[in-house]
Amino acid sequence: MATNSTEVETLVKSKYRHGFYTDIAADTVPPGLSEDVIAMISAKKDEPEWMLEWRLQAYRHWLKMREPNWAHVQHPPIDFQAISYFSAPKSDADRPKSLDEVDPKLLETYDKLGIPLHERARLAGVAVDAVFDSVSVTTTFKEKLSEAGVIFCSFSEAIREHPELVRKYLGSVVPRRDNFFAALNSAVFTDGSFVYVPKGVRCPMELSTYFRINAANTGQFERTLIVAEEGSHVSYLEGCTAPMRDENQLHAAVVELVAMKDAEIKYSTVQNWYPGDEDGKGGIYNFVTKRGDCRGDDSKISWTQVETGSAITWKYPSCILRGDRSVGEFYSVAVTNNLQQADTGTKMIHIGKETTSTIVSKGISAGRAQQAYRGLVRVMPGAHKARNYTQCDSLLIGKECGAHTFPYVEVKNPSAKVEHEATTSKIGEDQLFYCRQRGISEEDAVNLIVNGFCKEVFKELPMEFAVEAQALLNVSLEGAVG
Amino acid sequence: MEPLLEITNLHATVEGTEILRGLDLTVNAGEVHAIMGPNGSGKSTLAHVLAGREDYEVTDGEVRFRGRDLLEMEPEERAREGVFLAFQYPVEIPGVNNAYLLKAALNAVRHARGEPEVDAIDFLKLVRSKMSLMQMDQSFLNRGVNEGFSGGEKKRNEILQMAVLEPTLCLLDETDSGLDIDALKVVAGGVNSLRTPDRAIVMVTHYQRLLDYIEPDAVHVLSRGRIVRSGDKNLALELEERGYDWLREAASA
Numbered sequence: 001m002a003t004n005s006t007e008v009e010t011l012v013k014s015k016y017r018h019g020f021y022t023d024i025a026a027d028t029v030p031p032g033l034s035e036d037v038i039a040m041i042s043a044k045k046d047e048p049e050w051m052l053e054w055r056l057q058a059y060r061h062w063l064k065m066r067e068p069n070w071a072h073v074q075h076p077p078i079d080f081q082a083i084s085y086f087s088a089p090k091s092d093a094d095r096p097k098s099l100d101e102v103d104p105k106l107l108e109t110y111d112k113l114g115i116p117l118h119e120r121a122r123l124a125g126v127a128v129d130a131v132f133d134s135v136s137v138t139t140t141f142k143e144k145l146s147e148a149g150v151i152f153c154s155f156s157e158a159i160r161e162h163p164e165l166v167r168k169y170l171g172s173v174v175p176r177r178d179n180f181f182a183a184l185n186s187a188v189f190t191d192g193s194f195v196y197v198p199k200g201v202r203c204p205m206e207l208s209t210y211f212r213i214n215a216a217n218t219g220q221f222e223r224t225l226i227v228a229e230e231g232s233h234v235s236y237l238e239g240c241t242a243p244m245r246d247e248n249q250l251h252a253a254v255v256e257l258v259a260m261k262d263a264e265i266k267y268s269t270v271q272n273w274y275p276g277d278e279d280g281k282g283g284i285y286n287f288v289t290k291r292g293d294c295r296g297d298d299s300k301i302s303w304t305q306v307e308t309g310s311a312i313t314w315k316y317p318s319c320i321l322r323g324d325r326s327v328g329e330f331y332s333v334a335v336t337n338n339l340q341q342a343d344t345g346t347k348m349i350h351i352g353k354e355t356t357s358t359i360v361s362k363g364i365s366a367g368r369a370q371q372a373y374r375g376l377v378r379v380m381p382g383a384h385k386a387r388n389y390t391q392c393d394s395l396l397i398g399k400e401c402g403a404h405t406f407p408y409v410e411v412k413n414p415s416a417k418v419e420h421e422a423t424t425s426k427i428g429e430d431q432l433f434y435c436r437q438r439g440i441s442e443e444d445a446v447n448l449i450v451n452g453f454c455k456e457v458f459k460e461l462p463m464e465f466a467v468e469a470q471a472l473l474n475v476s477l478e479g480a481v482g
Numbered sequence: 483m484e485p486l487l488e489i490t491n492l493h494a495t496v497e498g499t500e501i502l503r504g505l506d507l508t509v510n511a512g513e514v515h516a517i518m519g520p521n522g523s524g525k526s527t528l529a530h531v532l533a534g535r536e537d538y539e540v541t542d543g544e545v546r547f548r549g550r551d552l553l554e555m556e557p558e559e560r561a562r563e564g565v566f567l568a569f570q571y572p573v574e575i576p577g578v579n580n581a582y583l584l585k586a587a588l589n590a591v592r593h594a595r596g597e598p599e600v601d602a603i604d605f606l607k608l609v610r611s612k613m614s615l616m617q618m619d620q621s622f623l624n625r626g627v628n629e630g631f632s633g634g635e636k637k638r639n640e641i642l643q644m645a646v647l648e649p650t651l652c653l654l655d656e657t658d659s660g661l662d663i664d665a666l667k668v669v670a671g672g673v674n675s676l677r678t679p680d681r682a683i684v685m686v687t688h689y690q691r692l693l694d695y696i697e698p699d700a701v702h703v704l705s706r707g708r709i710v711r712s713g714d715k716n717l718a719l720e721l722e723e724r725g726y727d728w729l730r731e732a733a734s735a
Contacts, residue, residue: 429537430573437533437569438587438643439561439594448586452577452626 032081035059038187041086045156045190048163058176058186065180071343072372072404073312075285083250085188085221141205148204150234151196155223158194165196169227173256173293173320181252181314182289185221189254192223197232197263206462208237222253228263230296235266237465251310252287261296261323268461270469272309272476278338278367283311290317294326294352302329303346304460306469308476311340316374318347321355321383328357331457333469335476336369336401345375345406350386350416359390362454365401366477372404379416386416394424395453397446397477447474484549486511486682487532487651492543493707494531501527503707504543509651512679516693516718517686519704520726525686526570528704529655533567534560547651561587562594564650568640568657574628580639581623584609584646591647612645615675617668633660641672652676654685658692670695690722703729 038059042052067078145152151162158166176186197203228234238255251273257265267290276283286309292301303317319328330346348357357377365371377388394403405422427449435445451458451470458466487509494502501524509515519525531538532545534557545552552560575583589599600608609623616638628636637657644652654673658666673683673696685692693701693715701717702709703726710729711717721729 428573431575433533433535433557434569434573434575435583435587436557437561437567438583438647439558439590440583440586441558441590444586444590448578448583449575452575452579455577 031084033059033083033085033188037085041188041190044086045159047156047159050163050167051159054170054176055187058183059188061177062180062183062187065177065183067180071314072370072374072406073314073341073343075312075341078250078285080184086190144204148201149198150201150203150207151194152207153194155189155192155194155225158225162194162196165227166194166225169225169256169258171256173258173291174254174289179289181287182254185223185252185254185289189221189223192225192253193236194224195226195234195236197226197228197234199229200231201229202232203234206235206237220251222251224253224255225258226256226265226267227258228260228265228299230260231262232260233264235268235462237268237270237462239270239272249283250285250287253289255288255290255317257290257292257301259292259294259296259299259301259326262298263296264300264302265292266302267292267304267317268465269303269305269307270465270472271305271307271313272472274311275309275338275340276311283340284309285312286310286315287312288315290315291320291347292318292328293320294323294328294355296326297323297352298325299323300327300329302327302331302460304329304331304457305333306457306461306472307332307334307342307344308472310342313340313342313344315342315344316346318349319357320349320351321357321386322351323355324352325354325356326352327355329460330357330359330361331460332361333364333454333457333473334362334371335364335473336366336371337476338367338369340367340369341371342369343372343374345373347376348378348388350377350379350383350388353382353384354386355383356387357389359388359392360456361390361392362457363392363394363403364397364450364453364473364477365394365403366397368400370402370404372406374406374408376408377410377418377420379411379413379418381412383413384415386413388416388418390418390420390422392420392422393453394422395427395450396424397427397450443478446477450474450477483510485509485546486548487552487684488544488546490544490546492528492531492545493541494527495539495541496527496537500541501538501707502531502543505704505708507702507709509682509684511650511682512677513699514677514683514696515685516698516701517684517704517709518688518690518701518718518721521688523704524707525688525704526655527707529567529653529684529686532560532651532653533557533565558590561649562591565653566644566647566649566651567653568637568644568655570656570659572628572631572636572640574626574631576626576629578627579623580625580627581605581609583627584643587643588646609642609646612642615645616642616672618642634662634665637661637669638665638672641669645672645676648676650681652681652683654683654687656686656688658687658689666692667695690718693718705729 035056038055039052042055174182176183195207226236257267259265273284273286274282294301301319307313317330321328328348334342334344336342345361346359359375361373363371363373373392375390379386392405396403403424407420409418411418431449432442432445435448436442450473458469461469485508489505489507492502492505517525527538531540540553585605592600618638628639631639657669661669698715701713701715703711
């Protein structure tokens with residue numbers, strides 16, 4: 001940690017190489033967005049010219065775009081000039097010295113989730129010694145990966161070390177101009193992850209942001225790029241079940257996945273950003289663009305997500321099924337409680353022949369929360385015998401929440417087969433009473449029923465994630481009944 | 483000896499309509515009681531009020547269970563104290579493993595009794611022995627709770643749960659309805675295996691048929707929310723022959 005901030009300071013103090021002038025030399029860029037600010041971010045990260053140019057083009061386009069308003073969410077207008085677009089990691093002096101100084105409520109949650117002690121300190125932002133348990137784990141982990149030829153590093157490092165790969169694939173799935181928030185991210189992204197799996201390699205372990213050094217402080221405008229070459233296989237885990245302390249209200253990440261012929265990418269997310277308090281104060285706005293491109297024949301991309309956090313979630317992990325017989329999957333559990341809002345779903349774009357997609361979406365709404373499923377299944381004229389199956393279930397807990405479904409289906413090939421099933425149910429008084437009559441408390445009964453409802457999605461998660469996800473759901477729905 | 487269950491002048495309404503109108507009933511440990519009566523007489527309401535269903539409002543009267551005020555307790559508390567209701571229409575809970583629910587229930591009950599949690603191996607041993615009693619296939623354990631079960635399977639599952647949880651007071655709500663004769667014999671066998679000196683069974687039923695297999699110590703006829711006649715098993719036979727009308731007239735007179 002100490003090394004990091006020294007590095008950043010060095011960067012900050014160095015002169016901008018690209019001829020822009022500014023007199024700011026602090027760790028945090030003052031609020032506001034301009035070409036100067038973008039140049040400064042790029043300079044702080046020691047980026048090459050092409051990267052800066054790429055950012056500036058995104059920014060210039062973003063200026064001409066308008067914030068979308070079609071999502072079924074409500075929030076006050078975001079003042080993009082009031083946001084600070086770069087902040088260096090906090091120095092140790094500003095951090096809590098020990099867990100004793102951390103909000104007891106946060107600690108209580110860690111306890112319920114069974115987070116190991118040394119992890120708690122890291123998550124709560126406590127200044128920890130440079131040598132702690134996970135460092136040695138990380139080292140072993142890195143060695144194993146490099147033996148297999150897998151590149152797994154931070155995005156900044158990838159720009160420095162593997163510029164040819166980044167240039168080739170960056171923006172090739174989510175173009176800079178794709179949408180308002182993607183354009184914003186392209187202009188100002190701070191860091192993220194880069195994964196490259198060479199031809200024929202089966203990644204020897206699940207890749208997790210958890211193990212990545214410098215994982216902290218990349219959250220606000222995160223950029224992830226995963227490329228799986230022909231015949232390769234990779235499973236990537238994003239996020240953490242523990243609520244992360246974060247000062248940034250707006251999160252606009254972009255994730256791009258590229259799967260070549262016969263390659264498979266499995267991308268699992270557990271998202272638990274701060275949802276705001278019971279009255280909806282505070283909380284993260286999570287506006288994410290995630291898209292996978294099944295570029296080669298017989299490739300497969302599978303998204304699994306458990307979304308319980310954030311005040312507002314706006315997220316549609318999608319698959320472009322370009323290769324013949326390619327497969328796209330989307331498994332989602334989204335939980336909204338209190339005043340949380342979520343508009344989430346997926347897009348499956350069938351281009352290649354005999355492409356198949358599966359969508360299983362489970363939405364749970366409690367309190368006064370509002371949730372929408374929004375999905376698009378598009379079958380292009382050339383997608384002979386494309387098939388889609390969509391199942392979209394909503395569970396309501398209490399009387400004041402809402403669930404909405406917006407399925408869009410566009411079929412331009414007559415041989416395609418598209419199925420859609422949707423249900424909305426209330427957590428039954430009958431089910432609750434049945435469990436309670438067997439001696440199970442009301443709260444445990446709700447957890448039991450909700451976990452049963454989500455089972456089809458949980459079974460898609462890697463084992464250890466699935467267990468954590470269940471615990472997380474229980475914590476998220478605490479007090480939802482009664 | 484103190485009765486296991488003592489109901490005095492019980493009045494209960496559902497959505498503003500009075501269903502139970504001054505019901506009295508005393509059940510001692512070791513006894514099997516059958517509550518019979520025409521549709522709408524309040525049989526199922528009685529079972530649900532005793533189990534603590536919230537849609538039913540108790541407006542008057544008292545229920546004492548092992549000397550304690552039953553009506554004061556939450557449904558899960560009653561269950562842990564030993565009140566078990568075998569539902570007429572057991573609800574489906576999709577995705578929740580049958581074995582998982584049963585283990586959670588058993589541990590909740592054991593916890594209340596001050597007993598340690600049962601481990602997975604002992605639990606399986608216990609459940610398997612009860613399943614063979616109920617002639618149920620092992621695959622039931624891994625299916626969703628009542629999910630896709632036939633009517634008969636659901637009823638067997640209720641009795642299986644009862645046999646595992648070993649309650650003190652078993653309430654059976656029309657357990658015989660929808661069962662063919664073979665299934666009825668199996669279910670009755672399960673119930674009879676639970677007849678012990680320290681346990682009581684109260685069966686709500688429409689037909690005498692069930693009583694051929696589970697012989698009651700007392701039979702009560704419920705009409706318009708009150709018990710209008712009590713007797714031994716011969717009363718059930720009389721009802722089978724004469725119907726309920728003669729008692730209904732007696733009640734309104």
